[in-house]
Amino acid sequence: MPYPKGHKLKVRNHIITSAAKAFRTHGVRNISLPHIMKGAGLTHGGFYSHFENKDQLVKETCHFAISDTMEMLQKVADKNKNEDQSAIEAVIDFYLGSLHRDQTEVGCILPALSGEISQLSEEIRQAYTRELQRFITFITELAEIDTSAGYALVSSMVGTVALARAVSDSKFSDDLLQAGRTQAKQTVNTGSK
Structure with a gap:
């Protein structure tokens, strides 16, 4: 019996979603294809009917994860914008908050991969660079x-x-976030057009 129309795309999206969660939490090198496929509810054997190799999956996952983060941050900006706080201040407070820090599996992929990306293939580095540039444009605007x-x-x-x-001391981690929020808001105030 043939699969319904759109089945292959749906499965591919499940794989990318599983990969995004895994890469955000554990990085790229520490995650195997069987782990990603299991997270998508699939067997390892089906991977190559959707992707040429792991590099292609990483590239597409970076794009998906940045789109997901920008969508989430836009919702934060729209929801929290009021007379006392600008949209960017709401985004800064969320991004540099304990919830975002602690929920790595749904957080921004940029901090998760920044330490290892320079050691991966040139193809992945180029994809990461494009996604970082896209994120910078979003935040800048x-x-x-x-x-x-x-x-x-x-x-x-x-x-x-x-x-x-990265740090093991929770108070130190909280202090880093607080200092980051303060500095980020100062950067916005001094960099206004």
Whole structure:
């Protein structure tokens, strides 16, 4: 019996979603294809009917994960925007908050992969670079700041989350997030167009 129309795309999306969760939590090198396929509810044997290799999966997963993060942050901006807080301040508070730090499986993939990406293939590095540029553009436009300030803002945000997730002392981690929020908001204020 043939599969219904759209079945292969649906399965492919399940694989990418499983990979995004796994890469966000454990990085790329520490995750096997069988682990990703199991997370999608599939067997390892079906992987190659959807992707040429792991590099292709990583590239497509980076694109999916950044799109997912931007959509989530846009919702935060839209929901929390009020007279007392701008959209970018709401995004900064969320991105540099304990919930985002602690829920790695649904968080931004940039801090999760930043430490290992330079050691992966050139093809993956190029994909990561494109997705970082897309994320910088999103944040820069949301903040209504110049490009240089956008680079600084995103670098600060991604670096803060990476460090806050890495340390073993929870108070130190919280302090890093607080300092990051303060600095990010100062960057927005000084980088306004």
